[in-house]
Amino acid sequence: MLGEADFIRDSKKAVFAVGSTHKEIDFTKLSRELPIEVLYAKTMRHGAWWWWFIPLPMPIRFIMKVNDPSCIVDLVNKLNWFLLMGIYVVDTKLVSEFVAAAYSHVPLKMLRVLESDDSSLVYVVNFDNQECETGIMEYWTFDASLSKELALYV
Secondary structure, X not given: OOOXXXXXXXXXXXXXXXXXXXXXXXXXXXXXXXXXXXXXXXXXXXXXXXXXXXXXXXXXXXXXXXXXXXXXXXXXXXXXXXXXXXXXXXXXXXXXXXXXXXXXXXXXHHHHHHHOOOOOEEEEEEOOOOOOOOOOEEEEEEOOOOOHHHHHHO
């Protein structure tokens, strides 16, 4: 039986975490603690003068490559403060297109890249949701022709 990291390596899939958090965290230190590569982590500057009066840190947008999916729970625990994060499993041949779409900060562009692959997966969790009692909302989507191995992985 393949472990999670073996499955991703053997199936030619790449895993990314894309989202935002209000938690002030040292992403360099985080990348040393967990098997991730931080591709982008910057404060979201909205340009609005009134943002400075809000008693919360500015949200930090991030894009990370997850080298071992077994660390995702730890990643969520370390980033969770008004966390909105998507986990994207993409074919390695689409990595450069996906990363370029993620840098554009337009989620629809990322989904368009994923639509071109029959075995992609999107899992999004919002830990600051106002629409449900728990404050946590999650959803996942995948192509109807998702490979059996990837479906079992999920």
